[in-house]
Structure formats: structure tokens, C-alpha cells
Amino acid sequence: REIRLPLRIKGEGIGPKIHFNFELLDIGKVFVGSVHCYETVLSNKGSIDALFNVIPPVSPLGACFVFSPKEGIIEPSGVQAVQISFSSAILGHFEEEFLVNVNGSPEPVKLTIRGCVIGPTFHFNVPALRFGDVSFGFPHTLICSLNNTSLVPMTFKLRVPGDGVGQQSISSCEQYSDNKKPFWNKDELPVIRPKEFTITPSCGTIRSQGFAAIRVTLCSNTVQKYELALVVDVEGIGEEVLALLITARGNSGSWSQGKIRALACVDCVSFTKFTAFLS
Known part of the structure; x- marks a missing residue:
């Protein structure tokens, strides 16, 4: 009688072997809202076809990355270029880990991307707006420019915190031309401080690497020392x-204690002539 001898076969099934051409992509600083494109390469070093798919990220910033293609098949010794596009409205530093699932492989392939999303960079062309001495009721205008040095447009709003919240301040020309307005004196000053600064434009959008000319007009209706700031809010x-x-x-000049009476006003837009005396 023949005796059957057992043959024991031992081994380990090896799935596809794919990997990225780098494990870490540092994109550095990028402007918020800007679009950036990168490329990485998946290589199959195994002996069988590799069926892969990118696992969708779950974090808000991870969702800002788009992989193309998201899935595919790589033949043995073959490669697959993968395009990565990125655009984010979320500011700050980040480090995201992306996983690529490979059919038949126990562990996913990892790719780490890190960087920092920054806001637009901009500045004024002057260090300060110095009006010096301004006469009561006479508008004074200074011009500056707001320069956008970034590669993305910026939507801004300008304001002067600390300015009055009442009605717009009254110029000498308006005081003369409107007979219904009483002449200024200390007993007729408004309870609520008037709005004395006018900004043109006070809001808008500046294209990338562009600028906006800003006119700031002060029509003082109060006798005081001004030390305020023109601030920029960015959307x-x-x-x-x-x-x-x-x-x-x-x-209010040499007649600060007296009542101001405008005796003549000729062409209030281009030329104004006033005669004043102490009462």
C-alpha cells in the first residue's frame, strides 16, 4: 500500500506595490482664494496591476484639495501622474495627510501636504495723514493710495473709528447758502458729534497688484486735537x-469766541469769499 506524503507549501501573498515619488509636499505660503496646481507620480513596483483610489478627506481644509485622477489602474512597472489642485478660503497653517487605497494591499499609501494660507498683502503709500491746522467749517482733503501687493483681489471697507456718529458736518459754504441753518455759536453746538470725515471711496475691490486712490476729507465742526486712524476691513x-x-x-481762527457771519459766497465749488467780524 502506498503512503501519501504531505507537501506543505508556505508563502505570503504580495499585493501591488505602489508609492508616490515623494512623501511630503510643502507648498509654503499661498494667498487665500488663489488656485495652485501640483503634480505627483504614483509608481507600481509590484508584479500585478494596481487598482487605486484616493480616499476622500474629511477635514474642511482637506476638502480644498482635488486629485485628478481620483482612481485608476497602474500596470506593473508603470506610472500614473496625479494632478493636485488647491484653493482655500481658510486662513492659517495646515498639515493634511491623504490616503490612497490600493486593492489587495493591506495598508494605504500616504501623502502629506503642508503649508500656510495667508490673506492679501497691502499697504498705504504714506505713513500718516497729517492735516495740520484746519479751520472750523472749511473742508480739507488729503489723498493717499491703498496698494494691493498680493496675487489675489481684495474687497475692502474704510472707516474712521472715533469719528462722530451724528449728521455730516456742515461746511461754511453750506452754512451761508442755507438760510434755515442758524449761525454757529457755543450754545448751538449739536449734542451728538457730527460725522466730520468723508472717505471716497469708502469701499470697493482692488485687483491683484493694483491700487485705489483714496480721498479723505475733514470738515471740522469741533475745536479739538484729532488723533485717529483710518482703518481697513478686508472681506x-x-x-x-x-x-x-x-x-x-x-x-476757529481769530474769531473763535464770536459769532461767524458769512457776508458773501461766490461760486462755492471753486472759490469762496467770506468776511467775518466779532459780535
């Missing part, structure tokens, strides 16, 4: 991201 970034110092000295 999607925050409030008071940048501030420009404003200084001025409001006075």
Missing part, C-alpha cells in the same frame, strides 16, 4: 487689519 479676513494714523488740530 473674509477681518476688521481693522491695517490702520493709518490721522492727525489734525481743529480751530
Whole structure:
């Protein structure tokens, strides 16, 4: 009688072997809202076809990355270029780990991407707006520019915290031309401080690497020393991201204690002539 001898076969099934051409991609600093494209390569070093698919990320910032293609088949000794596009509205540093599932492989392939999303960069072309001495009721205008040095457009709003919240301040020309307005004196000053600063434009969008010319007009209706700031709010970034110092000295001249009476006003837009005397 024949005796059957057992044959024991021992081994380990090896799935596809794929890997990225790098494990870490550092994209550095990128502007918020800008679109960036990168490329990586998947290589199959195994002996069988590799069926892969990118596992969708679950974090909000991870969802800002788009892989193309998201899935595919790589033949043995073959390669697959993968395009990665990125655009984020979320500011700050990040480090995201992306996983690629490979059919028949126990562990996914990992790719780490890190960087920092920053807001637009911008500045004023002057260090401060210095009006100096300004006469009561006479508008004074200074011009500056807000320069956007980033590669993305920025939507801004300008304001002067600390300015009055009442009605717009009254110029000498308006005081003369409107007979219904009483002449200024200390007993007729408004309870609520008037709004004395006019900003043109006060809001808008500046294209990438562009600028906006800003006119700031002060029509003083109060006798005081001004030390305020023109602040910039940027949409999607925050409030008071940048501030420009404003200084001025409001006075009513040699007739500060008297009642001002405008006796003549000729062409209030281009030329104004006033005669005043002490009462």
C-alpha cells in the first residue's frame, strides 16, 4: 500500500506595490482664494496591476484639495501622474495627510501636504495723514493710495473709528447758502458729534497688484486735537487689519469766541469769499 506524503507549501501573498515619488509636499505660503496646481507620480513596483483610489478627506481644509485622477489602474512597472489642485478660503497653517487605497494591499499609501494660507498683502503709500491746522467749517482733503501687493483681489471697507456718529458736518459754504441753518455759536453746538470725515471711496475691490486712490476729507465742526486712524476691513479676513494714523488740530481762527457771519459766497465749488467780524 502506498503512503501519501504531505507537501506543505508556505508563502505570503504580495499585493501591488505602489508609492508616490515623494512623501511630503510643502507648498509654503499661498494667498487665500488663489488656485495652485501640483503634480505627483504614483509608481507600481509590484508584479500585478494596481487598482487605486484616493480616499476622500474629511477635514474642511482637506476638502480644498482635488486629485485628478481620483482612481485608476497602474500596470506593473508603470506610472500614473496625479494632478493636485488647491484653493482655500481658510486662513492659517495646515498639515493634511491623504490616503490612497490600493486593492489587495493591506495598508494605504500616504501623502502629506503642508503649508500656510495667508490673506492679501497691502499697504498705504504714506505713513500718516497729517492735516495740520484746519479751520472750523472749511473742508480739507488729503489723498493717499491703498496698494494691493498680493496675487489675489481684495474687497475692502474704510472707516474712521472715533469719528462722530451724528449728521455730516456742515461746511461754511453750506452754512451761508442755507438760510434755515442758524449761525454757529457755543450754545448751538449739536449734542451728538457730527460725522466730520468723508472717505471716497469708502469701499470697493482692488485687483491683484493694483491700487485705489483714496480721498479723505475733514470738515471740522469741533475745536479739538484729532488723533485717529483710518482703518481697513478686508472681506473674509477681518476688521481693522491695517490702520493709518490721522492727525489734525481743529480751530476757529481769530474769531473763535464770536459769532461767524458769512457776508458773501461766490461760486462755492471753486472759490469762496467770506468776511467775518466779532459780535
